[in-house]
Amino acid sequence: MDYPIDAVRRRFPALHHADGKGQLPVLFDGPGGSQVPQSVLDAMVGYLGRYNSNFGGFADAGVRTGRLVSDARQAAADWLGCAADEVFFGLNATSLMFNVSRAVAQTWRAGDNIVLSSLDHFSHVSSWQRAAEERGVAVRMLPLNADGSDLDYSALPDLLDGNTRLLAFAAASNVSGTVADTARLVAAARSVGAWVSVDAVHAAVHGLPDAAAWDCDFLFASAYKLGGPHLGICFGKRAHLHALRPYKVAPASEAVPNRWEQGTQSFEAQAGFIAMIDYWAALAEDGAGDRRSRLRRSYAQVRRYEQGISRAVLDGFRQRPFVRLYGLDSEHGRTPTFAFNIVRPNGGIVCPQQIAAWFGERNVAVGSGNFYAWDVVSHLGVAETGLLRIGCMHYTTHDEIACFFALLDEWVQTHL
Ligand SMILES: Cc1ncc(COP(=O)(O)O)c(C=O)c1O
Structure with a gap:
């Protein structure tokens, strides 16, 4: 069965709530905090x-x-x-x-x-x-x-x-x-x-x-x-x-x-x-079994979907030499959360906050900073600058990934 992404998204009011400029949100800040389904509210x-x-x-x-x-x-x-x-x-x-x-x-x-x-x-x-x-x-x-x-x-x-x-x-x-x-x-x-x-x-x-x-x-x-x-x-x-x-x-x-x-x-x-x-x-849509076994099936379904999302993100990164990915370049052994920076032709790192703010003006939530993972950012040599993070969720769409890369290319063409 296809993953019911449209039905999933209908459950989350915030995904359909435009900002003052009429822009719908594109949210890659899930690892910082997710959106909430109507039933929870x-x-x-x-x-x-x-x-x-x-x-x-x-x-x-x-x-x-x-x-x-x-x-x-x-x-x-x-x-x-x-x-x-x-x-x-x-x-x-x-x-x-x-x-x-x-x-x-x-x-x-x-x-x-x-x-x-x-x-x-x-x-x-x-x-x-x-x-x-x-x-x-x-x-x-x-x-x-x-x-x-x-x-x-x-x-x-x-x-x-x-x-x-x-x-x-x-x-x-x-x-x-x-x-x-x-x-x-x-x-x-x-x-x-x-x-x-x-x-x-x-x-x-x-x-x-x-x-x-x-x-x-x-x-x-x-x-x-x-x-x-x-x-x-x-x-x-x-x-x-x-x-x-x-x-x-x-x-x-x-x-x-x-x-x-x-x-x-x-x-x-x-x-x-x-x-x-x-x-x-209830995500698995097949109501059989106790709650633990239904959770197991839901997570398995979400995992398959999110691996597809991870593949799309990693493909996009590989096509862009100005991206420095930190972490595994594989959809296996990872969650769909990605740490990276944008590298200038001279090898310097672009201030992640500057890029996140530019995305933010377009109502696209991209994270920047150290995310309290102090040892990780120190080890990567980016304790001073921090890094960019996009975190995908089970409600992230492939269109949103395409939107992210289109905007990233626009940023690079106009700023790098
Ligand atoms: C891996 C991890 N551990 C711990 C925390 C802290 O959780 P809380 O905000 O519930 O205190 C976070 C929050 O981002 C986290 O991502």
Whole structure:
């Protein structure tokens, strides 16, 4: 069956909303935040308008709110591949990382070390780094390979030892789109008895996470990256959620996973999150099976479509010698997220912000900067300038890719 791109796009009001000049948006800023389907918007407004209540109330809205929280945990469990009592919510992935890392670090001692990944967005670096700093624990970085397109896995044996307490890595880079070899990383960590923390914020937009199969200890995701509201989601192994001591308000519930949620949660965001998971589960259009198996089929369908989009982007880049692509020149082993710069005939890099601003005037969202992937941009030698990023989504069209290249050619003809 053909991928129903038109039906997909009809679900997203923002894709049909022109700017003040009458220009429809062309959005390549998905890795920064995606657009939202109408069903998610309806669920959020529906909750706030009718059932807004604190947790634990006995009147109708309170009872519904309690049910909503259970449903949201079940939706998260179906999505992440774990049990409903192993997931909890927070403001965003970053705040959950800071929350969890401080609690985990209480089990570390001076002389221990942790290994972090150079491919990562720095929320998954700084959070663990600060926790290690406070406990006198050494931080080792898993380096990138020579061209910065992937991790240098050959460095693992020298970095991990009997004192390694944690290996933390992103399942996919939010800048180059490179997908990490999760199985290899987890096996390396397990061989020395280290825990594993996975940042799945970018990876979960393009591939179905699987906390159980990955055998990680913690996993972080963020709903606003794939059609949901601003809401962070964390998986933690049940034993850890019981044994560790979370940073919590003393009278708040000690039940797992409630004890890991700090303060009043955004129930409207959880309502939107359930609708987001149901949106993804229905993408496969064949309603058979439980929600997890429908999600699996939806993601497989999206993956095939996005590989076609990646091929089109990479073909376009290859035809343009003024483009310097950072990352894998293949639609395999990557998400449809691309980091690049425009190179002048003298070899200098054009200021990425200048190009992004020019595209922005045409209501085309192209990203520029370091995207908090500090080690990646340093390794690529573009820490000062930054780079350009186009991130495609399951609602990106081939026409939009053609539009991007037509505008890029126009920019080059008029500016280079
Ligand atoms: C790979 C990755 N990790 C972590 C984050 C931080 O997520 P949040 O904005 O939910 O804190 C981002 C956000 O861009 C990201 O792309």
